[in-house]
Amino acid sequence: MARSSVITQPLSRRRLLKGGAALGIGSAAALGLRPAWADPWGQTNVYAKGVEEGPEVALAIRRESLEIDGQAARPYTINGESPGPMIRLKEGQDAVLRVTNLLDEPTSIHWHGLILPPDQDGVPGVSFAGIAPGETFTYRFPVRQNGTYWYHSHSGLQEQLGHAGPLIIDAAEREPFRYDREHVLLLTDWTFEDPMAVFRNLKTAEGYYNFQERTIGDFFADVREKGFAATAEMRGMWAKMRMSSRDIADVTGSTYTYLLNGHSPEENWTALFKAGERIRLRVINGSAMSYFDVRIPGLKMTVVAADGQPVQPVPVDEFRIGVAETYDVLVAPEDDTAYTIFAESMDRSGYARATLAPREGMAAEIPERRRIADRGMEAMGAHGMDHSSMSDSDMEGMDHSNMSGDDREGMDHSEMDHGGSMARESAKTRGNGMLAAGEAQPGSRYDQAGIGIDPNARRTLVYRDLKAFTPWPDRREPGRELELHLTGNMERYMWSFDGKTFSEVTGPIHFEKDERLRLILVNDTMMEHPIHLHGMWMELENGQGELIPRKHTLNIKPGERVSALITADAEGSWAFHCHLLYHMDAGMFRVVKVA
Amino acid sequence: MNTRIPMIAAGALLATLPLSVALAEDGYDAPADWPAPMAKHNMAMALFDRLEYAVPDKGHEELVWDFQAWYGGDINRVYLKSEGENVQGDGEDAEFESLELLYSRLIADFWELQGGIGYQGGVFSDDHAERGYGVIGLQGVMPYGIETDLAFQVSDEGDVSASFEGEYDLRLTQRLYLQPRTEIAVAASEAEAFGVGEGLNSVRVGMRLGYEVTRRLAPYVGAYWQKQYGDTADIARHHGDPTEDTGIVAGARLMF
Numbered sequence: 001m002a003r004s005s006v007i008t009q010p011l012s013r014r015r016l017l018k019g020g021a022a023l024g025i026g027s028a029a030a031l032g033l034r035p036a037w038a039d040p041w042g043q044t045n046v047y048a049k050g051v052e053e054g055p056e057v058a059l060a061i062r063r064e065s066l067e068i069d070g071q072a073a074r075p076y077t078i079n080g081e082s083p084g085p086m087i088r089l090k091e092g093q094d095a096v097l098r099v100t101n102l103l104d105e106p107t108s109i110h111w112h113g114l115i116l117p118p119d120q121d122g123v124p125g126v127s128f129a130g131i132a133p134g135e136t137f138t139y140r141f142p143v144r145q146n147g148t149y150w151y152h153s154h155s156g157l158q159e160q161l162g163h164a165g166p167l168i169i170d171a172a173e174r175e176p177f178r179y180d181r182e183h184v185l186l187l188t189d190w191t192f193e194d195p196m197a198v199f200r201n202l203k204t205a206e207g208y209y210n211f212q213e214r215t216i217g218d219f220f221a222d223v224r225e226k227g228f229a230a231t232a233e234m235r236g237m238w239a240k241m242r243m244s245s246r247d248i249a250d251v252t253g254s255t256y257t258y259l260l261n262g263h264s265p266e267e268n269w270t271a272l273f274k275a276g277e278r279i280r281l282r283v284i285n286g287s288a289m290s291y292f293d294v295r296i297p298g299l300k301m302t303v304v305a306a307d308g309q310p311v312q313p314v315p316v317d318e319f320r321i322g323v324a325e326t327y328d329v330l331v332a333p334e335d336d337t338a339y340t341i342f343a344e345s346m347d348r349s350g351y352a353r354a355t356l357a358p359r360e361g362m363a364a365e366i367p368e369r370r371r372i373a374d375r376g377m378e379a380m381g382a383h384g385m386d387h388s389s390m391s392d393s394d395m396e397g398m399d400h401s402n403m404s405g406d407d408r409e410g411m412d413h414s415e416m417d418h419g420g421s422m423a424r425e426s427a428k429t430r431g432n433g434m435l436a437a438g439e440a441q442p443g444s445r446y447d448q449a450g451i452g453i454d455p456n457a458r459r460t461l462v463y464r465d466l467k468a469f470t471p472w473p474d475r476r477e478p479g480r481e482l483e484l485h486l487t488g489n490m491e492r493y494m495w496s497f498d499g500k501t502f503s504e505v506t507g508p509i510h511f512e513k514d515e516r517l518r519l520i521l522v523n524d525t526m527m528e529h530p531i532h533l534h535g536m537w538m539e540l541e542n543g544q545g546e547l548i549p550r551k552h553t554l555n556i557k558p559g560e561r562v563s564a565l566i567t568a569d570a571e572g573s574w575a576f577h578c579h580l581l582y583h584m585d586a587g588m589f590r591v592v593k594v595a
Numbered sequence: 596m597n598t599r600i601p602m603i604a605a606g607a608l609l610a611t612l613p614l615s616v617a618l619a620e621d622g623y624d625a626p627a628d629w630p631a632p633m634a635k636h637n638m639a640m641a642l643f644d645r646l647e648y649a650v651p652d653k654g655h656e657e658l659v660w661d662f663q664a665w666y667g668g669d670i671n672r673v674y675l676k677s678e679g680e681n682v683q684g685d686g687e688d689a690e691f692e693s694l695e696l697l698y699s700r701l702i703a704d705f706w707e708l709q710g711g712i713g714y715q716g717g718v719f720s721d722d723h724a725e726r727g728y729g730v731i732g733l734q735g736v737m738p739y740g741i742e743t744d745l746a747f748q749v750s751d752e753g754d755v756s757a758s759f760e761g762e763y764d765l766r767l768t769q770r771l772y773l774q775p776r777t778e779i780a781v782a783a784s785e786a787e788a789f790g791v792g793e794g795l796n797s798v799r800v801g802m803r804l805g806y807e808v809t810r811r812l813a814p815y816v817g818a819y820w821q822k823q824y825g826d827t828a829d830i831a832r833h834h835g836d837p838t839e840d841t842g843i844v845a846g847a848r849l850m851f
Contacts, residue, residue, distance in 0.1 A: 106630070125625060125632035156634070201810070204640040205850065208810050211769045239739040242705055489704050491736065494669045501669065503635045573625070575632065587669075589633045 052079070054089035054143070056096045061107050061131075061153075061163070068162075068190055069257050069264035075162035075190075076103070076153070083186055083262050083286060084151075084165030091146040091172040097139040099131060106130040106155055109139070110534070110575075111167060112324060113149040113308050113552040116141035118572025121534055123154045126575050126591055130155060146171035147308025148282040148326045150186070157195035159581055160288040162262075164188065168282065169308075176469055177304045177313070179280040179330055183271040187283070187321070187343055187352050189256040189290040199582050202250055203493045209252045212349060212372040213244060234376075243526055245374040246347075247490060248451060250527075250582065251289045253350025258290065260343060265353035270360055275336040279356070280304075281329050285321040288581035291346035291528060291555075293320050293453065293460075294327075296339050296356060297367055301329040303461055307551040309537075312467040319461035320346070320449050322530040322555035324579040327461075331356070338362035346452060346528075348372045373452035378445070379526045379558035430477065434518070435563075437477050440464075440543035441520060443561030450528065450557050463542045466549035472539055474567040475546075478518035481563075482509070486556060486578070486588070488525040493586055495525075495578060501587025508593035509576065511568035520563045523556040529583065530555050533592065535574035538564035553579055568594045639666040640850070644762075645803075647846025649680075649819075653837040656683040659844070665699065672699040674709060679718065688720040695730055706735035713748065715789065724788040727751045740764070755783035756791060770807040774815070777801070785826055790834075792826020805848060813848040 052059070062077045078084025089095050101107045108130050110122035120141040124130030131137045152164035166184045191198060201208040214235075222231040238245045263269035273279050281301075283294060295301075295318040303314040305328035313330075321327055321343075333339060338357035345351060348369050355363055430436055440446055446464040453460050488495045495501070511517060519538065521531055530553050537550040541563045548565070556562050571594050578588035641664035649657045657680040665672045674697040681689035697711035709732045716725030732746030744760040762776035780796040803817030820841045823831050828838040 123632060125630045129626070129629045154632075199636070200638055203636070203638045205810055213766055213769060215766045215768055217768075236739075242736050242738060242740050489669075491705055492669055492701070502633045503631075585633060585636075587633065591632070 052085045052087045054087065054095050054097075055093040056098075057087055058098045058100070059084070059087075059109070060100045060102055061109075062102045068192075068259070068262070069267065071192065073190075073192060076107075076158055077162070078165055081165075081262075082162035083188055083259075084163070086166040086168060086184055087151065088168050088170065089143045090170045091143055093143045095139070095141055095143050098136055099139065100136040101131040101133055104133050106132055107158060107163070108153055108155045109151050110154040111139070111141075111149065111151050112532075113147075113326070114141070114143075114167070115145055115535065115537070115570070118535060118570065118574060121574065123534065123575045126534075126573050143169055145169060145308065146175075147305055147310075148184075148284060148328050149308050150284045150286050150324075150326065152286065154575070157199065157288075157581060157585065160189075160191065160195040160198070162188065162190070164286040166282070166284055166286075176310050177280075177330060178278065180277040181273060182280040182282060183356075184261070185271075185281055185283045185341065185354065186261055187285050187287055187290075187292055187294075188259045188262070189251070189287040189345075190259050191251070191255045191257070193255055195288075195581075198251060198255065199585060202582055203586070206491055206493070207244060207247070209250065209254050210244070210246060210347075211252070211254050212347065213246050214374070243490065245376070245379075246372055247526060248347035248372060248375070249290065249345060249349065250493075250580070252347055253345060256290065256345075256350060258287075258292075258343065258345060258350050258352035260341065260352040260354045263354070265351060265366070268363060269354040270362070271341070271354060271356050272360070273333060273356060273358060275334060275358060276332075278330055278332045281331060281341075282326065283321060283329065284326045285323055287323050289323065291320060291322050291530075292343040292352065293318055293346065294341070294343045295319075295367075295458070296331060296341050297365070298339050299331045299333055299356075301331055303465070304328050304330055306466050306549055307553060309550050310469055311465075311549050312469060312547075314461060314465040314467075315459070316461045316465075317458035318449075318453075320453065320555075322528065322553060322579075324530050324532055324553040325551070325555065338364040340364040340366055342367050344369055346450075348452065370452060375451060375526060375558065378448075434478065434481060435541075437565055438541055438543070438545040438548045440541055441561045441563045443522070443559075444542075444563070445557055445560050446542045448557070450555075463540065463555075464544075466540065466542060467544045468547045468549050471546040472537070472548075472550055474516060474565075476516040476567075478516050478565055480515070481518045481520055483520040483522065484509075486521060486523045486525055486529050486531070488527070488583075488588075490526070493582075495580075495583040495586040495588035497588060497590055502589040503587060505590065508573065508591040511566070511592055511594045513568060513571055513594055515568045517566055517568060518563050519566055520561065521554065521556050522561045523558055526558045528555055528557055529588070530579040531577070532579045533566070533574065533576050535570040535572070535592075535594075536566055536568065538566055540564050570594055635668065637666065637668050640664065642851070643847070643849040645844075645846055646849060647815075647817075647844040649842050649844045651840045651842035653840045654842075655685060657681065658683065658689070659846075667699070670701045672707070673697070674699050674711075681718075687717075687722040689718040690723045691715055691718055697730065697732070699734070703735075705737075706733060708732075709734055709746075726786075726789065728754075737761075750786065752786065753784075754786045754791070756786075756796075757781050772805050772807070772813075774803045774805060774817075775801070776803070782827075787830055790827065790830050792828070792830055794825045794827075796825075796827040797821060797823045801844070803844070811850040815844075815846060815848065817844045818842065819844065 059078050064077050075082035099109050108122045108124050120139050121127040146169040149167040151167045152159045166186050257264050261269045300315050336358045338355050341354040343352040447462050449460040449462050484497050487499045532553045539548050539550045574592045576590045576592045577584045643662050645661040647659050659680045661678045663676040665674045676695045678693050679691040693713050695713040697709040699707045699709040702708045713728045713730045717723040728748045728750040730746050730748045734744045737743050741761050741763050747757045749755050759779045765773040778799040782791045785793050799821035801819035803815045805813040805815030807813040822839040831838050
């Protein structure tokens with residue numbers, strides 16, 4: 001296929017969509033077609049053009065019938081597509097984004113990861129009133145950053161049904177890496193259920209979607225492997241806590257179809273390349289609830305950006321992407337052959353898949369899914385670190401000293417090193433007792449990818465690997481520390497900060513204008529939480545000193561203590577929440593007020 | 596601040612580590628016509644934990660139900676609970692062993708304190724002796740995952756009694772489960788019309804094998820053994836009823 005012919009195709013289609021959107025139509029033309037930005041040939045530096053190209057973009061939000069994975073569905077659509085079109089802006093532009101609500105309910109769009117004025121952030125009730133049915137809201141903000149981001153509804157549970165899309169900002173200056181072609185890979189989790197029904201199932205029946213619970217068979221298998229005493233002790237501990245060590249994902253492949261660029265694994269969306277090219281993959285986790293482990297068997301991936309911000313290159317075989325995170329990776333396939341892009345859900349209940357191939361219609365082997373892991377002692381880490389508020393009976397059974405080396409085998413060893421890292425990280429405190437900027441907190445596990453990852457199986461990205469190119473502008477030490485605990489009650493599906501759901505708190509979290517503070521997040525729950533701060537970067541103190549990376553979303557593992565430096569330069573009110581959609585809706589949400 | 600004390604108390608109970616940084620008390624300056632960023636949801640749920648046909652060795656065949664439904668938020672809920680049976684072929688109407696309307700409050704991560712009013716008697720007729728009672732109970736999950744319902748009743752005649760129910764789901768496969776359960780009833784005073792003697796009344800132990808066709812529908816089969824003790828057994832003997840019996844059941848667990 002000649003390159004010229006395949007490149008002109010998306011251009012004409014884009015014009016069609018743009019014209020359609022301007023007229024307030026545009027959905028009919030797109031019915032049944034793949035999202036326009038998911039063009040098989042992606043983009044090259046030569047033809048660096050997008051689908052809904054800025055600075056002026058019109059977006060129409062509808063609810064309409066579209067097929068998803070070959071079945072009838074009614075997703076939210078943006079200019080007739082679900083997930084929505086890619087918005088392509090350029091650093092230095094003044095973006096004008098007109099969003100028209102053609103639904104019979106209010107809606108909104110939040111520009112995830114963008115630094116912008118507080119009234120342009122798109123969170124109903126925090127930044128603005130929301131967009132009423134029939135209304136058009138015009139977002140205007142200066143684009144002063146570049147990289148891979150995304151956008152999504154911040155109204156109710158709309159995001160679950162495809163109300164999201166990629167947002168790419170081209171750099172004004174040359175980026176610290178080069179590539180010949182790029183593809184956007186947007187991961188989402190689709191359900192044919194009503195999201196409110198999903199939420200009700202979670203609220204009224206614990207473990208509703210988990211069909212990988214431990215059974216009596218697992219018990220006997222463990223007894224054979226580790227002996228009766230060790231197995232009984234471990235199981236007894238979990239049973240005593242009334243928790244499931246298999247509670248890795250609340251909503252699973254039992255209802256979700258995992259989509260890559262809107263396509264199911266069977267549909268096998270294909271990204272094309274020519275052998276010898278260097279390809280930039282902009283990977284966005286636009287899921288409501290699903291973490292993914294992404295790999296391309298046969299290809300080394302070089303991570304070059306995290307959450308849109310450049311990082312020093314890290315060659316990996318696999319990376320875990322939390323909900324709302326983005327990673328940019330470079331791959332350089334030498335052979336004229338197909339490769340599977342494999343994104344396995346963290347609980348192993350399903351996967352999203354696409355193919356990277358030199359021609360359409362090719363497929364490579366799909367790897368076998370790993371078995372679901374059992375959470376081990378690490379999930380209790382934070383509990384073990386603050387004994388004060390735990391009763392003795394709760395603490396029994398969590399005493400790490402009870403565990404012999406043998407007990408630890410069989411458990412997820414990748415998570416087991418936190419005793420060691422605690423000791424290593426106890427150094428470098430300043431006069432006021434606070435750690436120096438950039439130092440990792442005791443209780444952090446930045447050298448672990450997380451549950452279900454065997455560090456010996458392949459090279460997997462960990463937070464410790466992320467290293468900025470140059471120090472971020474604010475070099476001040478933090479003036480104070482703000483500690484927030486991530487709390488929850490799995491039985492009732494209550495999720496909160498410091499034990500209080502959003503409806504229970506009295507006021508916002510206060511940041512003083514222009515202060516430099518350290519936010520410490522302690523995960524007291526047994527689940528991962530991707531914590532997202534709107535309006536300001538969080539500089540993740542992963543032990544890289546001056547070169548700590550900055551992110552908009554931090555994955556906090558169970559029992560982990562994570563810290564980030566924040567420059568509170570964005571006056572106004574901002575949302576701060578867990579980006580697991582149903583956790584947020586259950587109350588894991590706060591307002592941060594910078595004044 | 597005073598009105599917030601109950602809320603704070605509940606929050607403190609729920610938080611495993613209620614280490615809260617001091618925050619200013621003013622709200623953020625959102626205009627009054629803006630919506631709340633996060634809505635608060637009330638939920639409702641109804642469950643027939645047991646809806647079964649029992650075939651005892653000695654006594655009469657029965658249709659038995661054990662039902663509960665709730666409506667409310669995370670902390671405060673209203674419960675409707677009922678247990679009862681319709682003895683087959685005795686020409687009498689079905690009987691509510693209990694029909695209770697309860698207010699329920701989450702007092703610890705796994706425990707709800709419940710209190711309200713109850714009724715015992717015929718469903719549609721006055722075939723059965725009737726009484727009203729007040730009830731206070733504790734419902735929740737014990738360590739090791741034992742689902743528990745402990746309740747104290749004081750009848751309109753001043754009779755005091757208590758009941759305990761415990762059940763446990765042992766997962767054989769992802770859908771097949773084995774559920775041992777037990778019920779123990781005691782009373783502080785005799786209420787002969789209801790077959791209740793003083794002291795330990797009865798113990799019932801059962802085992803059910805269920806299959807979750809969906810999370811909301813699980814047909815099961817099972818067996819039970821029950822025995823009455825002391826005065827209660829005497830009352831049963833007096834009526835010519837067996838004091839110890841075994842039986843088999845078939846039914847379904849239904850969730851709505």
